[in-house]
Amino acid sequence: EDQVTQSPEALRLQEGESSSLNCSYTVSGLRGLFWYRQDPGKGPEFLFTLYSAGEEKEKERLKATLTKKESFLHITAPKPEDSATYLCAVHASGGYNKLIFGAGTRLAVHP
């Protein structure tokens, strides 16, 4: 069964304190791995798509990486405005564009 596990569930950082969020996945064949950011009271906002092991993508203070079993979202020198829930989702091969979401990591960055 396709499965996505995110860790930690919650993370508290001081402003400027870099860290990483983990997304472990078990799928029959990965077609794409997605990272979304979700602010309270809003819908998930697309950040990145990764397609194959070794791929990396960056956006401002965020960098996403992918291996055959997991993905990391690295946050460098975070700011309070980076506080949000970060969701990971996978699209397994076979069938339509169905995403399996992890439970998310709640990030709080304090000044």
Next chain:
Amino acid sequence: DAGVIQSPRHEVTEMGQEVTLRCKPISGHNSLFWYRQTMMRGLELLIYFNNNVPIDDSGMPEDRFSAKMPNASFSTLKIQPSEPRDSAVYFCASSSLPALSGSTDTQYFGPGTRLTVL
């Protein structure tokens, strides 16, 4: 582009009442997804439409839930009768790839409808 539009943003109703949630996907997108988000279960896919046709409704919890997509720019999710355990945030998302294209594409989410059933 205005993005995915959902209405209402908040809905409070009493148990037993009918609830209708509405979604307008991004223009040009031909795939539409309805999700439900709760603290306990996270984001769950309820139903998926491609070219206005329901492809997978295996996530619809029970017969009280129904969804329609009469045209490419409008979809509804209806709950009748509603129950307190239906309280959740319901999201609509759309993407631009055909159903079985063999590749993937980004799903763009609307702002959600927060449903409270008393």
